[in-house]
Amino acid sequence: MNSVCLTFCLLLLSPFATKSFAQPPDPSEIPEPQIAYALHATWDPDLTDNNPSICTNSGTVAVPWFHFYAGWKDGAPAFFSVDWVLIEELTANHEPQVWLFGNLQGSSGFPSGCTMPPVSDPENWNWTTWSFEPMIGFAMHNTSYRVTVQWRYGVYMKGPRGPFQTSITINVQNLVVTSPDETKVLKWDPRRGIKDTSFSYYIDCAQRKRVQVRIQIYDLHGNLVHEVTEVKECPGNYSFTWDPGNLIPAGLYTFDCEVEANPYDKDVLRSNSLFVAHVSNKGDITIVYKRISIIGVYYCLCSDRSAAQVILSLYDPLLEQIDQITGNTEVKTENRDTLCGILNYAGNYHILISAQDNHLNNRAHRRKWTLPLGENIFVMPCAHYGFANWGFFEDTDGEAWKAYDELGEVYNPITAKLQLCYSGWYPLRDKGGVLINKPKSHALNQIMPGIFGGTLLENTIWTFSGHGNVGAILFGYCENDPNNWLTDQEVLELPDGSLGIIKVALVLSCKSAPEFISSLVQKGARSAVGFQELITFVGGSYWNGWFWEILTKEGKTVGEAALEATIRTWWIPDTGLISADVQGERGTVIY
Structure with missing residues (x-):
């Protein structure tokens, strides 16, 4: 019986006596995977319709956000990573904006809504996607930007590949407001038929959308006397006419205009970098002969740098300009300049100071004018x-x-x-x-x-x-x-x-x-x-x-x-x- 069992066991083990196990494959024999990647700016050209956002790697955009993705198909599996993302403003007008992001974590899958896949069959690929800083588009200026991604990948059993750098250049055209009447003074004296209170403004953006426009009217002392908010479509040219009726006194008035699509997407006409702090006369009037006068004007500018230019103007009681000069551009000190005029009429003579800032570090890359500030001199009727x-x-x-x-x-x-x-x-x-x-x-x-x-x-x-x-x-x-x-x-x-x-x-x-x-x-x-x-x-x-x-x-x-x-x-x-x-x-x- 024992011999029979032993013989049976040997018969069962005999097939394995000559069998050998498979060895790991030679890496050189493993096919290299196909690799595809893309870097896109994503934006919505028209917020007034129901069409989805689109992707681009060039051209003009507004409020963009960005994604980078890479994938593999066939061959050995690939594993992707991003070292950093660099976004650079391409301008010589000021120190450029630069954003550098590292330690970015990707997610599996094709980016949702991407309209520019780098391959014809993206559903057959294995993708890793990185979306970064979705709010950064609101902070961008209206100029060109270069976006660069440094990335790499490793292939199973074959080792690392890279690093590689991929870049795109886009031109940003975000929401801004400008006006050809920026230096205009509004004149109001209905008793004399003077009702020059109209001005025009332009809302510009590559993105079509509805925005709130806030118009503010100020007197010469900087006091807000009127405010109205309207809804306009951007881009577009518009005009505004202020009719105060008999609610305010005759005189000169100034204006500001602010546009807002949302709390992060807005612009203002006047400078936020330079202010005319005060304007006074201090009784400094010298009568040269009869009514020919030299009028001292004292004013202070507040900013971190000198103004680009300062304009002083003198208006008579009929609201006609009778003198205009360029003034001192120094800041954080009291400046004195003089205006000259023949004071032919009694009533309020108006001194007006406007200053243009020397800052280009804003959305439109333009020097903005301050809200004008003034002072009245009363000549007795x-x-x-x-x-x-x-x-x-x-x-x-x-x-x-x-x-x-x-x-x-x-x-x-x-x-x-x-x-x-x-x-x-x-x-x-x-x-x-x-x-x-x-x-x-x-x-x-x-x-x-x-x-x-x-x-x-x-x-x-x-x-x-x-x-x-x-x-x-x-x-x-x-x-x-x-x-x-x-x-x-x-x-x-x-x-x-x-x-x-x-x-x-x-x-x-x-x-x-x-x-x-x-x-x-x-x-x-x-x-x-x-x-x-x-x-x-x-x-x-x-x-x-x-x-x-x-x-x-x-x-x-x-x-x-x-x-x-x-x-x-x-x-x-x-x-x-x-x-x-x-x-x-x-x-x-x-x-």
Whole structure:
């Protein structure tokens, strides 16, 4: 039995006695796998439709994100890795943007939505994909970028391959806003028919999309006075017209424009790298002759580098530019420049400063202008009434012209400079200035609805040279016509405070004090000067000349000027003895 079993076991083992096991294959005999790879920028050309994003390795894109993938097919398996990704801005305008990413982890599979596979049968390949920094496209500037990937792979049983570098170059055109009217100043004065408040702007981007456009309107002091948000389609040219109605005062205004597709995708028209910190005049006005003036302008620029350029402008009360110069571009210090102009009108003169930054490190690679900032200089509006029907006066009155000339130079004893300059609000013989043979309605009533409310209501200095009597003054020479007399009772019928603009009212007429000048003060005039007795033409002429000389060039108060003019007139032969009465604030000065 034992021999039988042994024989059976030997028979079973006999096939293995001559069998040998297989050896590992020779690496040289293993086929090299096919390798394919691709580096793409992915973007959506139109966010207003439902079409998917597309891939590209060249051309113009907006808000791109990137992926790199590599795969193998046939032969030995391959295993891929990425050493780093380098994204470089290709510009000489500033220090380029550079992003370097390492330690990137890939994922298995073909990149979702890729529209440019490097092979015709991507479903038959084994892919590894790297998607990197999906938000980086929002930070890119509008210029060319080179994207480089260093990668490598290893083949089973055959060892490592690489490293290799793959690059693409694309041009980025992200969302920006520009305006051909960037340096324009908006002008608003509907009473004079000035409504120049329109400007245009351009929204540019390679990607079609809807964006919010925020328009902001500012006054010269940088205060926001209006804001509106509109939805526009990009790219596109647009215009905006601001109509404030009667909600804001007349003057110059500036604007800014911001466009936003989302919190990461936006641009603003004005510079965020340079600011005009303040603008002031400090009373630095020198009258060279009459109304020809040199105006000092003090301003400070804030930035980390000097401005590319600074523009100073001077506008008159009619909102017309009368001077413009280039200014000092230094930052972080107070600069002083001077503007020159003939101050032909009374009212607000506007100093305006615009500065262009010296920064190109922004989306559009352009130097941006700051939001302009300004300051107002107020030149007092004055009206001087005179009446003439004697041949040697022709069409004017010597006393009124004397007042006009003297008010051309106002002396400030504090700065020891001639400071303010006089002229009428409009050219002479209209609303202000020297007004000859005008009717009573010109002073009191609204003869030009919405434009002219009467000289008593619109002038800081108001003078009258003509006939008068107790409580009334005569416009013209026909004493028998009551419509020619302006009485204190008519003045008292005006609303309280309606004459608050008047600093000095001079009524160079017989018996104009105290009743008539008191009525002016009761309705708001700060000071009023008149005469209780009869005055002669010669005495009144001398007194008038001295009064304005002392008040303007010597910088005295109204009370001091009236008293001193009276004393000086006493010593002139044949002038008659006169004394002036001052109602209201005797300490009023006009500088």
